[in-house]
Amino acid sequence: MSARRLLTLLRREVRATLRDPFTVAVLILVPLVALLSFSFVLSTEVEDLSLGVLDASGSYESRRIVAELEADGSFVPRPYATRAELEAALVSGEISAAIVFPPDFQRALLARAPGQPPPEVQLLYDGAETVLAGNAEGFLQGLINAAGAELVGPEAARGGVVVEMRALFNETLDGTPFMVAGTFGFVLSFLTTLITAVAIVNEKIGGTFDQLQLTPATNLEIFLGKLLPLGGMFAFDVVLMMFASGFVLGVWPRGNALFFVAVSSFYVMTSLALGLFFSATSATAAEAVQKTVFASIPLVQLSGFAFPIRNMPMAIQWLTEVLPATHYIRISRAIYLRGAGPLDLLPELGALTVFAVLLVGGSLRSLARRP
Amino acid sequence: MSEPILRAEGLTRRFGDFTAVDRLDLAIEPGTLFAFLGGNGSGKSTTIRMLIGLLTPTEGRIELDGIDVLREPRRVRDRIGYMGQKVSLYQGLTLRENVEFYAGLYGLEGGRLAERWGEVRERMALAEAENERVEDLPAGIRQRSGLALATLHGPRLLFLDEPTAGVDVDSRGLFWERIQEEAERGVTVFVTTHFLEETDYCDRVAFIDAGRLVVDTTPEELRARYSEGYRIAATPPPERAAATLAALERAGFAVVERGPALALRRATLDHAALAALAEAAAMGAELHVEPASMNGIFTRLILENASAREAA
Numbered sequence: 227m228s229a230r231r232l233l234t235l236l237r238r239e240v241r242a243t244l245r246d247p248f249t250v251a252v253l254i255l256v257p258l259v260a261l262l263s264f265s266f267v268l269s270t271e272v273e274d275l276s277l278g279v280l281d282a283s284g285s286y287e288s289r290r291i292v293a294e295l296e297a298d299g300s301f302v303p304r305p306y307a308t309r310a311e312l313e314a315a316l317v318s319g320e321i322s323a324a325i326v327f328p329p330d331f332q333r334a335l336l337a338r339a340p341g342q343p344p345p346e347v348q349l350l351y352d353g354a355e356t357v358l359a360g361n362a363e364g365f366l367q368g369l370i371n372a373a374g375a376e377l378v379g380p381e382a383a384r385g386g387v388v389v390e391m392r393a394l395f396n397e398t399l400d401g402t403p404f405m406v407a408g409t410f411g412f413v414l415s416f417l418t419t420l421i422t423a424v425a426i427v428n429e430k431i432g433g434t435f436d437q438l439q440l441t442p443a444t445n446l447e448i449f450l451g452k453l454l455p456l457g458g459m460f461a462f463d464v465v466l467m468m469f470a471s472g473f474v475l476g477v478w479p480r481g482n483a484l485f486f487v488a489v490s491s492f493y494v495m496t497s498l499a500l501g502l503f504f505s506a507t508s509a510t511a512a513e514a515v516q517k518t519v520f521a522s523i524p525l526v527q528l529s530g531f532a533f534p535i536r537n538m539p540m541a542i543q544w545l546t547e548v549l550p551a552t553h554y555i556r557i558s559r560a561i562y563l564r565g566a567g568p569l570d571l572l573p574e575l576g577a578l579t580v581f582a583v584l585l586v587g588g589s590l591r592s593l594a595r596r597p
Numbered sequence: 598m599s600e601p602i603l604r605a606e607g608l609t610r611r612f613g614d615f616t617a618v619d620r621l622d623l624a625i626e627p628g629t630l631f632a633f634l635g636g637n638g639s640g641k642s643t644t645i646r647m648l649i650g651l652l653t654p655t656e657g658r659i660e661l662d663g664i665d666v667l668r669e670p671r672r673v674r675d676r677i678g679y680m681g682q683k684v685s686l687y688q689g690l691t692l693r694e695n696v697e698f699y700a701g702l703y704g705l706e707g708g709r710l711a712e713r714w715g716e717v718r719e720r721m722a723l724a725e726a727e728n729e730r731v732e733d734l735p736a737g738i739r740q741r742s743g744l745a746l747a748t749l750h751g752p753r754l755l756f757l758d759e760p761t762a763g764v765d766v767d768s769r770g771l772f773w774e775r776i777q778e779e780a781e782r783g784v785t786v787f788v789t790t791h792f793l794e795e796t797d798y799c800d801r802v803a804f805i806d807a808g809r810l811v812v813d814t815t816p817e818e819l820r821a822r823y824s825e826g827y828r829i830a831a832t833p834p835p836e837r838a839a840a841t842l843a844a845l846e847r848a849g850f851a852v853v854e855r856g857p858a859l860a861l862r863r864a865t866l867d868h869a870a871l872a873a874l875a876e877a878a879a880m881g882a883e884l885h886v887e888p889a890s891m892n893g894i895f896t897r898l899i900l901e902n903a904s905a906r907e908a909a
Contacts, residue, residue: 433683436651437746440679441702442671 248516276475277301277366277534278312278324278350285332290565291347291387292325300365310540316352316394319560319569322536323351325367335374335387344374346388347366352564367391393563395480400547406477406576409560410467411555414490415529416522418460422501423514425452427592429513445594451584453498461491480565486558493578495556499585500550529566530555599676601662602627602754602785603648608657610643614690617643625801627753630798633789635805636899641789648787649679653657662753665733675703679710680750682759684695684743686731692742693727696749699824703750713749721745721775733819742853744775748784757788761795773798793891806897806902816891817821817865822888823897826864829874841877848873 252578273407277295281288295301306312306320311360326348328334335344349366364530367389373388428434440446464487472478478485508514526532528542529551535543546552554572560566568575600753603626608621610891613633618640625631625835646652648659650670659666661673686695700710718724721741726734734742740760757776757861763770766789769792780786796802796816803813812819820826829850833841835857845861854860863870866886878884 271727368668432688433681434685434687436681437679437699438683438702439651440674440677441699442674442704443702444671 244435244486248513259442265429274299274540275301275304275323276299276321278305278315278321279303279558280312280326282329283327283331283427285327287325287332287335291327291370291373291515295325295366295369300369304356312350313394314570317560317564318351319352319556319564321352323349325349325366325370344388344501346390347374348390350391350394353395364426402475403477403563404559406471406475407559408555410461410464410490410527410558411527411551412531414460414464414494415517415525415551416496417458418497418519419504420515420518422435422452422456422498423504423508423518424511425456425513426502426505427508427511430509434578445590449502449590449593453495456498457491457495460494463486464490464494477562479562481561481567484593486561488559489554489561489578490574492582493557495507496550496582496585497577499589503585503589503592506589512550524549525551547577550578550585553577553581572590599626599905601625601660602662603787604660606658608644608647608650608659609655610640610647611655613680614809616865618654618805619806621808621810621812623787623803623810627785628780629801629831630777630799631788632799632802633787633805634793634796634802634895635721635789638803640808641805643685643808644791645756645787649677649756651672658730673752676753678747678750678755680743680755680757680760681745682762684739685746686739686742687731688732691728691730691732692723695731695742695746696727699746703789705750713751714781717745717749717793720778727875729854736764738770740768740772741775742827744772744779748779754785754787757786759789759791761792769795771842784834796891797888804898806899807906811902819891819894820889821864823894825862826889827862827866828887828889829863830863830885831861831877831882832861833859833877833880837880837882841880841882844873844876 270480275481279292281292293305295302301323302313306315309326312321312324316324328346328348331345331347347370349370351366370387370389375568379409413575424449426435429438468479468483468486500521504517504521505514524545526537528535528546529549530546531551535552538546557566557571557574560571562571602623603623605621605623608618608623609616610618621640623643631680633641633644645650647654648661648666648759650666650673654667664672664676666673684699686692690698692871696714697710700714702708703900705713718727720721721739723742725792726738726742726907729741731739744760747757760776761772765900773795776786776788792794796819799816801814802816802819806810810820814822829845830844831841838857842852842855844861845859848863850861850863850873853862866874874884876887
């Protein structure tokens with residue numbers, strides 16, 4: 227081996243690497259972003275979690291317990307007047323846990339005769355979010371027990387308050403449906419973008435894109451000509467994955483399967499448009515793939531696919547909202563685990579529509595761009 | 598003289614501080630085989646991309662078949678055919694499938710396509726390649742296939758950007774015959790090439806250097822202005838040597854060398870020169886006519902232009 231030759235090879239490689247701003251950015255930013263975002267998103271602390279409160283007791287004691295929960299900083303209470311409203315909020319994902327005080331809570335707590343069971347509050351939580359539910363369940367139970375015990379004083383602390391836990395969906399807190407529904411989001415986000423990312427750039431390199439742009443075909447036609455066949459194939463993939471997870475893993479959507487396929491197909495088109503945007507704005511296939519991989523890092527960490535968004539700091543939670551995958555994964559889990567329908571998911575469907583308009587518009591503009 | 602089918606006025610394209618094309622004016626009449634030449638980075642490809650609407654000029658206007666290309670780029674698409682440096686065929690498809698694809702975009706289907714493709718296929722000698730996948734086709738056939746696709750919809754103006762790059766000499770010759778046929782059929786051909794000798798196939802030659810048009814004329818005029826013209830070797834029968842020499846001198850041939858074999862030069866071969874050569878041949882002279890090398894002409898053009906720029 228010649229040290230001189232090796233040095234020559236090394237020098238060229240370092241020069242070429244350092245002169246490519248995108249590669250330099252990836253080399254510096256990816257480790258930093260990955261490190262920082264993992265440290266934030268992997269936190270298991272329960273913080274600012276929306277907690278529905280149905281207080282049929284309306285007593286000082288029930289309000290005191292809610293105030294204790296709020297003061298801790300882990301929960302943000304939201305009052306609801308009826309059980310139906312409370313459950314609807316849980317289905318739509320507006321809240322992830324709820325506490326229900328019975329009408330006779332005060333009497334049962336303060337005037338409990340010896341030998342009688344301690345008063346009961348019901349704690350409902352969204353079992354669809356298994357990780358979050360696991361974290362919140364024990365935490366919430368501990369807080370209520372402590373607050374209840376304080377209210378009745380040390381002499382009556384034998385029982386304090388009994389907390390009846392009930393998961394509304396995914397009662398067994400089985401992690402498989404959670405992951406299955408999330409995997410749709412991951413696959414449909416990553417694979418669609420990756421496949422389309424090279425579509426136009428390859429045509430540019432092969433010379434067919436120039437030729438295509440000189441034919442009477444409009445940009446919209448070229449765009450749809452690329453997107454619709456791939457969209458059809460991925461829609462087929464959705465059905466295939468649905469049957470595979472149903473027959474092999476025993477996980478079927480609780481909600482309407484057709485609605486799920488329709489929403490997934492719509493999301494696929496949004497995601498394909500992002501891939502086309504990357505492709506149309508890249509000079510080489512390698513650049514397009516790098517952009518896709520770069521965009522996929524937050525997909526794993528911030529979309530809620532692997533880590534619960536509600537556990538993340540508020541600033542990061544806001545950041546997750548600008549990822550289309552976040553909204554699709556919420557929809558997917560809501561349909562799969564909570565049986566949600568279109569009306570329950572209006573805000574998420576609206577967000578996806580906004581992303582679709584922006585990405586399709588951006589993609590079309592990038593196709594039409596004359597340098 | 599008919600109205601130009603392609604007219605560019607003050608065409609300029611800047612990339613930041615760099616001016617790739619600088620106030621270029623062109624006017625090309627219908628049916629002209631127009632060669633557009635220049636070295637690497639001279640602004641040749643930038644110009645062609647502006648003319649066909651793939652690149653927006655910084656300044657200037659382009660009119661193609663009476664249509665303002667910048668205002669109505671879509672309207673000219675039916676009128677132009679384009680073949681880039683890379684032949685635009687979709688890999689994985691047969692030639693026939695490529696034809697059907699492009700024809701479909703121009704609305705050519707059914708009987709009209711069969712008729713049109715039958716005619717083009719015959720002219721380009723592509724019958725045997727029709728059902729081959731394009732990646733399996735030899736370079737020469739791929740070039741002809743590219744030309745076939747560019748002309749399938751019957752464009753009035755054909756843009757060919759280095760169409761013979763990477764093709765062997767024989768195939769290049771055949772390819773130029775096809776291009777000339779298109780021009781004879783009334784199609785205006787705008788062609789760029791790196792093979793300077795290929796400009797002899799053309800009616801007009803323009804040369805761009807550092808973004809500026811240096812010359813725009815006929816190959817004949819180019820030879821007259823930038824070379825010592827044609828070199829002619831004439832070997833007359835000894836008994837007709839004097840008469841042959843006199844006839845050639847009368848027609849303006851300069852005698853470089855006398856003897857049994859005459860070495861002559863002439864800037865152009867006009868009607869009088871051709872008549873004198875015919876007369877010499879009739880007197881039994883053996884003739885060999887060699888045009889000035891286009892390579893030499895363009896080398897001189899580049900050097901002169903560089904000196905002029907430096908002086909300016």
